[in-house]
Structures are given as C-alpha cells and as structure tokens.
Amino acid sequence: MTTVTGQLPAAQDPREPIDLLMRDLRCGAGGLPAREAARRLVVYGPNELTRRGGRRWWRELVRQLVHPLAALLWLAAALALVAGTTALAVAIGVVVIVNAVFAFVQEQQAERAVEALAAYLPQRATVLRDGVRTAIPAADLVPGDVLMIEEGERICADARLIEGGVEVDLSTLNGESLPAYRSAAETDRGGPLLESRDLVFSGTSCTGGEATALVYGTGMRTELGRIAALTQRVGRDESPLEAQVKRVAWLIALVAVTAGLAFLPLGTFAAHLSTAAAFTFAIGLLVANVPEGLLPTITLALGMGVRELARGGAVVKRLSAVETLGSTTVICTDKTGTLTMNRMRVTAVWTRPQRIELEPGHPAPLAATLRLATAAARCNNAGLEPETGDPTEIALLHAAADLGVPVDAAARRRDRRRQFHFDPALRRMSTVDEIDGEAWLHAKGAPEELVPLCSRIAGATGDHDLIGADRAAVGAAVAELAAHGLRLLAVAVRRLPPGPPPERREDAERDLTLLGLIAMFDPPRPEVAAAVERCHTAGIRLMVVTGDHGLTAAEIARRVGIGTAETPIVTGAELDAMPEAQLDRLLTDHRELIFARSSPEAKLRIADALRAQGHVVAMTGDGVNDAPALRRADIGVAMGVAGTDVAREAATMILTDDNFATVVTAVQAGRRVYDNVRKFILYIFAHATPEVVPFLVFALSGGAVPLPLTVLQILAIDLGTETLPALALGREPAEPGLMQRPPRTRGQGVIQGRMLVWAWAVLGGVSALLVLAAFLATLLAGGWHLGDPTGPGTPLHLVWREATTMTFLGIVACQIGTAFAARTQTAPLRAVGLFTNRLLLWGVLFEVAFAAALVTVPALRGLFDTAVPGWDRLALLLPMPFVVWGADELWRARLRRRDRRPGR
Template identity: 65%
Template sequence: MSRPEPDPTERLEPLLRDLGSSRTGLTSREAARRLVHYGPNELRRRGGRHWPRALGRQFTHPLALLLWAAAALAFVAGIVPIAVAVMVVIILNAVFAFAQEVQAEKAVEALAAFLPVQAKVLRDGRPQAVPAAELVPGDVLMIEEGDRISADARLISGGIEVDLSTLTGESMPVFRSADLADTGVSLLQARDLAFSGTMCTEGQARAVVFATGMRTELGRIAALSERVQPEENPLDRQIRKVSRLIALIALITGAAFVPIATFGAHLPVSEAVVFAVGLLVGNVPEGLLPVITLALALGVRDLARRGAVVKRLSAVETLGSTGVICTDKTGTLTENRMRVTHVWTAAGTYELGDAPVSGDARRADPALAGLASVMTACNNARRDLAGTLTGDPTEVAMLGAADRLGEPGAAGRLCLFHFDPALKRMSTVDERDGGTWVDTKGAPETVLPQCAAIMEGGAARPLTAERRRDVEQVVDDHARQGLRVLALAVRRLDPGQPVPRRREDAERDLTLLGLVAMQDPPRPEVAEAVAHCHAAGIRIIVVTGDHALTAAAVARQVGIVGERPAVVTGEQLDRMSEHDLDALLREHRQLIFARSSPEAKLRIADALRAEGHVVAMTGDGVNDAPALRRADIGVAMGRSGTDVAREASTVVLTDDDFATVVAAIRSGRQVYDNIRKFICYIFAHTTPEIVPFLVFALAGGAIPLPLTVLQLLAFDVGTETLPALALGREPAEPGLMRRPPRERSESVIRPAMLVRAWLFLGVICAVLSMAGFFYVLLRAGWHPGDPTGPGSPLHHAYRQATTMTFLGLIAGQVGTAFAARTEHASLRSVGVTSNPLLLWGIAFELALAAVLIYAPPFQALLGTAALTPDMLAFVVPFPFLVWGADEIRRWLLRRRKAAP
C-alpha cells in the first residue's frame, strides 16, 4: 500500500526549523548576524576584474610588441620623430581596445539588474521594507502583484502567478501556491517555490527565503555564464600570425643586410648596422593596427544603422566567417504577432477574417457560440479604457477571435486553475447562461485525453477512438501549415454541485467544442535573407521551443528547409550521446530542433564548434546566456530579449529580425576582404623597399645606394598610411554573398596573396623605381663605380636619382592601391570612383610627396632634390603600368575559372 503524500503544512515545519525561522520571520538582530555569515544578496564576479592587467595586455599584444621594437630601433638609429609617432600609435590603439573590452564583458553585472532595490519582509513580527541586498535565508518575504522576487523562497501562504521567463523562457505565467507540494521534479518545476529575478504578475503570498545571492538559481546561471569563457576570435589569431610573419621578414632582411653590406659593399660595420636598422623599421607596418581598427569600427557603425549593435570590434570579422546560424523561430523568423485564422468544430473549418462570422453559420453550428464563451471566460487578457486589448499575445488573439465569432454573455469567474507549462492547459470555473461551467483551453495533446465527448450538431456525442484520430489529424494538418493549435472544451456542473477546488476534479469528462488555429506570420524579408544565406553556403538550423510541425512549417515557408527536414525534439536530443549528436549534425544539413531547452542550445553550439564551424546563435532569455557566450557570435534580441541576454551576447538586434543577421554577416565578409586588401597592399611594398638595398650591397658599392634610410621611412610612414586606411572602407566586390564560408582555420594570408604581393606587384614596382633611378644617373653621365658623394660632380644627380626612386615607389604605391581594391573582379565592376576616401588619400600622398621633394627643409632632412619636368613625365605612367598589369592578371584568372 502506497504511503499518502504529507500535507504541505506538515512539510513546511521541518523547513522552518532547519532555517531557524518561523512564520513571523526573523528578528532584526538575527538578520544582521546572518548577513555577516551568508554575505549580501548580490550576484558577483569571482576575483573581480584586474584592470591594470587587462590594460597591460593591450600594450603587450604581439603586434604592439613589434611596434615597440620598431620604436626602439628608430631611437637607436637616431630617428626620434619616427619613434615618437610609432609610440603614439601604440598608446591610442591600446586605450581604444581596452575601452572595447570593458564594454563587452558585463553579463554578470546585467544579471544583478534583475534584483530589486527594496524587498518587503517580516522582521520583528511586522512588515518592513529592507534593501534586497540584505535579505538572508530565513527571512519571510511578502510578495504582491508587480513585485520582482528578490531571493529563492518557499511559499508558506497564499498563491501567486509568476513570470518565470527570465529563467525558463516560458512566456506564460505559472501558478505557485503554498498548498501545492511537488516531489520528484526539478526546482524550477516545483509549484511551491518562487525564484530570484522573477516577477509576480498576480496574487499575494508569503514565502520563506532559503537561498540568496550566488546560491540562487539566478546565481547558478551567473556562475555558469562566468565559467563559459568565449574563446579567442579568429581575427585575433590571424593578426598574431600576420605579426609573426612581418616580424620574421623584418628580422631576416635586417640581419641579412649586415653581412652582405659589410663583406659585399665593404661598408664599415657601424654604417651597415644603421642601414639594417632603417630597413628593419621600414618593414614594420605602423599602420596595420589603425587600419584594422578603422575597418572594424566602420563596420560596427554601418551595422548599427541596419539594426545590429556590435559590442566587440573583432566580432565584425567573425561574423564574416559564420558558417552556421542557429536561430529561434518566434520573433526572429516571425513577427511575434498572433492572430486566429481558423476555427474548427465537428461541423467543419471556418476561416476567420476581419469580418464577424455570419449569423447563419452561428445558428447552424451552436459550437461556435460555445467557443466564443470559452475564449472570453478562460482568458486573462483585458481591454483597457481606450479599448485596446492587453495581455499575453495568445490570449489577446483569442479575445479578438471571440469578438468575430459572436457576442458571448457575461460570465462571473468562480475559480482559476492557472496555465501549467507541464500540463500545457488552463481552466476556469465560471457562472454563465444560468449554470456553472468548467472552461478549459490548452495544447490538444493534453486537452483531448480529458475529453469524453465532442459537441456535434448542438449535442454532446461520445468521443470515440476513431473520432479522436480525426481530431488529431486536423491538429497535425494545421500544424503543418505553421499554425499554433489550441483545443477548447467545457463541462457543465450539475445544479448544486460544489465548485471543484482541485484541478483533477475540474478537468475531467470534458466536452470538446473545437480547435482554434493561430498564425504568427513570417517576416516578409526573411525569405530573401535565407536565400542569400543558402547562396553563401551558410547553414541555418532552427532551434525553438515550439511544436515540431509548426516549426517545420514556418522553416519551410521562409525557405530554410525543404519538404523532408530532420526534426529532433528536446526529449530525443536529451537521449542522444555526443557521438550521436555529432553524427546528426554531419549527416543532416536541414535540421530543426523543436521543444528545445536552453541547455540544448549549449550542446548544439559545442557540437558545431567541435566540427570546426563558426557558429552564430540567437537567444533572448536569461537562460540563453551560456549558449550566447559559448557561440562564436551570440545574437540577442533587442526588443523581446532580456538585459542578461543582451549583455552576454556579442551582437544585439534592435529589430529582432533575422534579415539583420544576414546583413551583419555580409558586412563581416566585406570587412575581412578589406583587411586582406590592406595586408596585400602593405606586403606589395616590401619588395621595392628591399631591392634598392640589395642592389647596393650585391654591387659591392659600385652602384650607390638608390634610396636613403630616411627616404625609406618617409615613404613607409608618411605616404602609405592614408591609402591603406581608405582600403578599409572599400565597397564589397560582386559575388560577396555567393562565396562559401571560410574555414575556421583559414589564414588571412594565403600563398596566392604573397605571390601576388611580393613576386608580382612588388617586382613590378621595384623594377619601375629602379628604372627611374638609373634613368637620372645615366643621363648625368654616371658609370658604375663613379663617386657620387658630397663634393663630387655627380652628387646633385645622385640626389635627384634617389628622389626618383622615392617618387617611383610612391607612384607604384598609387597603382598598387587601385590594384588591391579587388581580388578577382575588374576595377570597373566596383567603380573607379566608388571609394572617394582612397582618392583623397592618393591626393594627400601626392601632395606630401611634392612637399618632401620641393620644400628646402625636407630636402635638407631627407636628401631629396627637385626633379625636372622630363623626370616627372618618366614617372607618370608608373601607376597605370602597375594597375594595368594586375588588371590583366585578374582577367586571365577569371577567364581560366570560367573556361570549364
């Protein structure tokens, strides 16, 4: 014989005894003592934030270290202005990056915002308002409608409706009562418990606190969010690789020049070292960090205009490498605007438009009037003084449908059995039409088992097994169309029968009136965005808490899946091993996870990342925070999302629109392309910077140095930066969203880029600049080995020759800038003038070159000399030759690609 469940009151006394409390609460003195023992009721980050260390990391970043080395070498070489300029770049970038880091990591602090400032408790036997941070276990909370609950507590009297969406994601309020005691269920499902951070939407109750601060369920989520650390993003890894490569190139060229100059050109060791230092500093791209920062900042600004707020600059690039989007359905793919579209009774299906149902239909089918009555009575939505319906979207939709079905008579509520997320139904006991009725609405799979009859032809007829299958078929048919279906049923109590006080007594022997089908229409722009994703090779996985058929129908309507997607329910996912989940994700490209929990989102994100995918995950609840932090890109809803989700995410959508996610991915791809264009532009100048020194060294001094160290530095720092910055603002190439996603391991520097930069563009620029150098010297009558030093007859011609090399480098730089604007497409396809910032940058570059060449102070500093018109005419074709050669190369590549 089974042992009966103990009375809830009997179960409460041991808890009060264990907590050392009573129904009248604690004394102020005891509460103060416990506050010292348990600590404040706050959510906190373990260890705090180490501000000096975080700031110090910005100064010891790999590229920052390379720039520090460049500054130090410039000081050694006695080039103080260059050293100071490099240090300014380091400081500005460090401060900017540190500010971004501070703004990006606030998930736990946002969780704390769910705790109210004040709480009402019983202290010293009377009600008091105390700071929520001073609540301790054993306190008795007084909870009323509109209160945000301040700690985890067990109800000791009364009953309340609680919005648990911040913890469970469930949109409907749930009923919690001191008279309900559950065993064998999770804490969040226990009907006698209330939790920190949730909201009381109706009723009054008293509850004894049993957990505060980090020991609450909210604290557990905060601790989980803290433990789930986001990994280093792909861009940071790529920058580190680029920095190492640049450092290696600079060190090799600098170190190799010393023995070559000493033994080949017979230079003194001290002079060879000075040349090597200049070469080293010249090979360090001081503009790399500013250009990357600017490109990312511009991407952030553009995305903010489109409705996506990006909180971490490097996340813009990560968006561009996204290969999988795990998206919710409600509010992201759909408009989150419920409307009843169909009503089904035993007599048939009625399509509800804006006009009321005809009187003939209502007279022919009495079940319609019954449906209108249940829609109105079993409903907590209300119409305000202005006539606007307010409340849960589903219940608002039901009231609107009731208005179109007819005019139900007034009903007086006698009892309410709140919506239970486990049972998925709600019931009321109401007086109307001269009798007492039980009115029930809920998910068909939970209401149908409670029904014994169905309303047919104005009379209740037995609900046979065959008739049940017919009703279930109607439910499935509606769900396949993407409609949410609710079943409505009634039972009239016998005259004199007492009002049932237990749910089990009320929700039995019901008569099914019919089904109500509601639609949350897909956003009109989503289908096009999904098509762009498919063209770009981006996989979309729907992860939702909705019914499997409904989720599949909506996904099918917007083009995410075809006719036969793989649908996995939350229960099926829970039974899967990690190996099974990995196999599922590999074998099925069209996937829908229905009735999924937030923990399921975390599992899915981990599994996809383990397969090497870059994952974007959408979410809106507190319980989505761990998954949002785990994903490469956490995308929170700005309108419907919680503060915690917004803070834990990387991107916040101000319009909750899936199309905005796709726009963000497009922008990320564009930014990544522009970073690669800039790096190609920088690397293309390595070869022409090294060649003059190699020519001098390998000639054994017979050929004078074609470019001085100071001219090299002026070229590298002064004229290169603005065009490089402009390339970070380059418009997208055609076909950007028709390329497959990049692999997580793909490097920003590819062998083809190095060949193009060093051995194609770089060689052309080097040949042209050296041609200008020899053009001036040979016209002046120079022969190899002739002296060109100060006081010699050829000294002025030599200064003009080095100036020609300097100007030739700048002219080649202009051609390289136009060539680097596209990787495969022709320049005409993107427009010669489509990047006005580049045109201004080139204009500034040429103006600066004129100043450095013709201004006497700079002539004395850099060793330049004024050039004659014929020399300038010799240099004019250089940009067109560089750009034209690369245009032909790209044309041949396109032709070869199109040949098959």
C-alpha cells in the same frame, strides 16, 4: 518561533518535505529573528551577483603593447634611437600606443553581463522578521527568510512556496513565453528544478496572485547566480581575424629579423660598411618590412564596417566581429521573434458544425462558433485597449472581437467568481463566471488534456453526447491542424450547480461540453525565407535552437526553408542523455537540425560541439538563459527589442529589429569586409618589395650605390601616402557572387601563398624595377658614377636628393596602380568600374597632394631629404601606375584561364 544557533548547512534539497526543509534551514513559518538574520548575512554574504576576479585592465593594455607587430615596431624604434633618429623613433612609438589604447577601450563583456544580470534583482523585499511583516533591502535576504510575494513584484531569491499560489513569468530563465502557475499545494520530487510547481526563482516576475515562500538560495547560490557564474566561466576566444593578424605579425617579424640578421653582417663585413651605415641599413630594412599602417588601417576599416552595420540594424560591439561574421559557417537561430513576428494570431476556428478560416470575408459564424469565441474571451486575463497580457490570450481576444463577441476586460473581471490558473503540467486553465445569475465554468487548454474531460459536444442544433463519431471528428481535426504546425487550444464549458464555486479544480473541470478548437500561428517574418535561401546559397548551415515545442519549431523552420519533413527534432532531454560522440555524429550527419526545449547548458554544448568541428558559429538569443551560449559562440547575436539586458551584454552583436534577415545581411557585410581587408593588405604588402630592394642594392654594392630611399621617406609612405587609399579599399562594394561562395574554414588565413606571390613578386617586383630605374636614371643624368660619394657637402649631394625623391615619388606612383589593381581578386577592373569607389579617387588625390607637399614645402624638404625633380624626370612617373596595373591585369587573366581549365 524556532531559534537558530550553530553553523548553517551549506546546501539543501528545496523539494524535500517542507517541514524537513524548515528543519534543515533552522527556521519557522514566522520567519527569522532579526539578530539571526544578521548572522546569516555574514555567513552567506549579500544577496547579490558577484563578479569573479575583476577588471585586469593593465593586463589587457600590456597585451596590446606586446603584440608581435607592436614588439617589432618597438624594436625598430629602439634601433632608431640608437642611430640618433629620434623623430622616427617617436613616430613609431606613437603608432604603437594609439593602436594599443584603441584596443584597450573595448568592452570587458563578462563583467558587464554580470552587472546586467544584477538588474534582475529588485531593490526591496518584504519578509517576516520576528513574526512581523518587514520591508528590507533585497541584498539583505538570507536562507531561512519567509518572503512575501505579490502581483507585479520581481522575485529576488530562490524560494519554496509555503502558502498561496502565483503566476510567474519564467522567460528570463527558460525562454518560455507563457507564464507558469506555482502553488504551495503542488509538490514535485523529480524532473528539472525549473519545472517544479512549488518553487519560484530569483529574477523572475510574479504576474498574478500572492504567496508566502521560504527562501533557500540567495546571491550566486540561485539559478540566476548559476547562469551568471556560467557566463563568467565561458571565455571568449580570439576571432579568426585576430588570430590571423597575429600569425601574420609573427611572419612579418620572422622575415624582418631574419633579413636584418642575414644582411647586417653582409653589409658590415662583405660590403665593408661603417657601423653607422650598417645601423642605417638595419633600421631601413626593418622599417621597410614592417607595414606600420597595417594595424591602424585594419582597425579603421573594421570601424567603418561597424558603422555600416549599425545603419542596417546590427550593432556590433567588437570590431573584429565584423570579419568573424563573414566566416560564419553555422547560424543557430532562435524561433520566436527572430524567425517569426512574435505576434500570435488565430488562423482557424473549428466546431462540429463549422470551420472558419479567420481571413477577410470569412462566413458568418454559427451559434456554436460564437459560444466558443465567448468562452475564449471569458477564460482570459489579457486586455486589448491597451494590449496587455500574454500574446496567446491577446490573440484570442482579437479573434473573438473579429467574430463579433464582446471582449470588455472590465465586464469580464466583474463577472468572474474564481480562477484556476494555467498549470503547465495540466496544460489548461479555467474560470468561473456568473452570467445572467448562473455560474459557468469556461476552460481552455491543450486538446489532449481538455478533450478527455468532456462528455458532451456542441452541435448545430444543440449539445449532445460526445460519442465515437464525434471523438473521431475531433481527433481528425486535431491531426489536420497540428500537421501544419499550428498551436491548438480546445475550449469547453460547463454549467455549474447553484451554490459556491468548487474549491478544487478537479471538481470543477469535469463533465465539460466541448465547444471546439482554436488554431493559432505566430507567422514567420516575410523576409526570412529569402534570407534563408541566401544562407543556403552561401553554404551556411542553419539550426533552430529554441525553448519552444519541437513540432511548432519544425513547422516554422519548414515554412521559411530550414530543413525538411525528415529533419530530426532533438529535445533538451534527449540532448542531455546524448553522449558527446553521438552528438558529434548527429551534427556531422545532418546539415540542419531542430533543437527544442533547450536549456542554457544545452545551447552551450551545441556551440562547443560545432566549434570543435571547426565551425564558426553565430547564435541568436534574447533571454538570461541564452547568455552563456551567446558568449561562447564566435558571434553571439542578441535581440535588441525583445532581448534582456543580460543577453545584450553577453552578445557580440545586437539586432535593433530582432530580425533573422539582418543576421544574414551582416554575414554578407562581414564577407565583404574580409575581402576588403585582403585587398588593402595586398595593397600594403605590395610596397614592401620596392622599399626593401633599394636597401639590398645599397648593401650588396658595398655602398657603391647610395641609399635610394631614406628611413623617414619609408615612414612617410607607410603612414602617409598609402593610408587613405588603403582605407578606401576597405569601402569597396561587394564583388559579384559574394554570397554564392562557400564560407571559408576557421583555419584559412587572411594571407596565403598566392596572395604573397601576387603582392611581392608581381605588383611589388614590377614596382621595384620601375623605381630603381628612375633612381639610377636620375643619378646617371646628374653625372654620377659607381662609387662616387653623395653625402652632405659633396658635389653630388643635391643630385642624390633628387634621385631619392624620384624613388619616393615612383613608389607613390606605383601605389596608385596597385590601388586599382587590388580592387578585385580575380575579375578584371572593368567588371566593377573604374570610378565606382569615389573614396579611392579622393584617397589618390590626397596621396598625390601629400607627396607633392613633401617635395615642394621647404620645411618638409629639409626633414625628408627631398628635392624638386625636373619636369623631364617627373614625366617618367606618369606611365608607372598604368604599367603596374597592366601587369596585374595580365597576371589575373592568366589565373582566370588556368582556373577555367577542365578538372580545376
């Protein structure tokens, strides 16, 4: 046994000759001494996936508290404190804190993704220490340990096989559904590391066989650790809605601060207001410009969208992602289980004398077909009751049973004498089985690999030499079936001479008799084609990004409507060799593409390239290897059924049914949510004008016209009467033609100039005129003249309170008209129906009841400075909603006529 001293090498080439690798790792075949293993554990650290940095919760909390809109509200609260309006300051502060806490509790995705990756490491490992087989915690593994691997175990370090062979499920790392055979007898010096036939990797599973392996990588130095580090390094950019809300917040802050700075000197010097009045004016102007209900309304509306999507099979983990879905311009989708049913089935069996389509009522199989089905059932490791094993082999057993061949697993195991495992390089496997005292070799594999090993072929009257005409027939059958994107397996047999089975597969797999071909297909989900068509109509690009073979992916894509026969197929190797400029041209020149054999870095590169071109990218995935790309994409979509925990943690959305159609439904829901966000933002912004204009009238008149509205009344509007109708607008049904519109660009703002004109000038302007008219009419009717004092203790104070109440109630009445006006963007209200949004009707009812309570309840009257107007005054409120709504209908009718003009 080699004793290890001195400093350990930092990194090794695991594919160098095994004696050199042991020399470099300073170990031997008998394992490490226990004391040396303990020293290496100190040097290398535990065999665990570590998180970079850690949760900086305080930064996230501070970021929410200093959001531009939050900062503006803090300023308003500070001014309220200076002015002595403590209740207002507290109310505004509570709004800011509630929103910050709500955002803070959202997940820290990178850390949770690494925690999920850690679940792929087993808790115990069996190693040789001091030459003795010893079970140790998996975290204590170190480079140089000799690891014992057995069937059913999860491998817990990257290692080089020393002895034996195992079948390994690598799907968590490379997305391949078929297990790969790894053997100490195989050596590879080139090609991708994951394809090396004598290496096994942390986080994968041993599905068969047993072996001894030399550990060369642990913890973050493994392939699994590399993906974990890549996932952590990939940041998450803010969503389009987050960026736009921040932009809007800065706009609001600029308008509010500019208005305050501009009109505060005007009120102090030009209008000769007192300091107290000037502060009151500044606070009122600031509070009137800031839509206090905007952030909670957006948050709650997105929350309702999340709940609705969850009921439809899409669990969204980040609120803003609901809106991001609506702006998706490119969907990069996996194939297996997303476009397809992940249920392989045999569709056709070809033999020289007969071809059978395995459909109900197929013809009776001939002897050659039965021989092929028997061989496929023998060369098989799956089971049917219950279904266990590889999906391909399960499909072969179902086909054999359908043709009337016994598929009993116990009998198969009893008769088996030897197995040559599936080799991804050779693309075939074979078994030696004893049948009626004779040894037979049964083999299956890719036709291009197995057919050259055949010298005979099964015919209608028996076996005969595989001559030119027969080879041409086989080639034609292969070409015809492959042209339909079917996965093909050739099946062959050989009667072995008496004696022990051959030790080497080269000696066994020769002079075979070709029985025929089996064509298999993983059918597309029936609902995917319609979903793809909806994407095309909506202007969304589709790209297939898969670890599967390109021809198979292309055929599935073609069947569901993605791409054509001319659609390029780009392999992972081709993408790796492709310069960035060429990739950009490829993505620009071709609307739809097939990316096959894609690595984690390739998927990440595709997402980055599309995002750099301004696209909003949704990417689906299910394996560990998909995690970095899922995190980089604007919307990472993980499979909830077949997906790994790692993919689910790294993703933004999880599909509970693994169905591509659900992604498209979520995109439609996202578009509807975005439209509805615009609707209630329009609704909220429309009230800024009737809230700001009264303060301007007060300032410009030098106080001769009293304040038509108090600050607390503004707060009651922004946080009370308008909140429920705004939320109800967030539940508006989709307008006709929603999925016929092209997706908006990444930079398109949620607030545009046309929307501001509509909100501030049309809806807000009409509302401001109406409420000012009601205010002045009430004052004049009560005997007020310009300049008369209306403060506490004056004869006109009660008249002023009644007039401000009319202003307050007038804004509420106009809100009702604005709510119905905001329900559509261009279509008239009759197109969606007056009573189709029942939540809005309940919201209006609450709005009226809340306003009535502020006016009639004595305690609230005192707090908000309101008074009960006379019936003649209240009658002035009745036409206001109809006037606002009517003005909006005329405005939109004008826009529709303009948009219908030729050339527009």
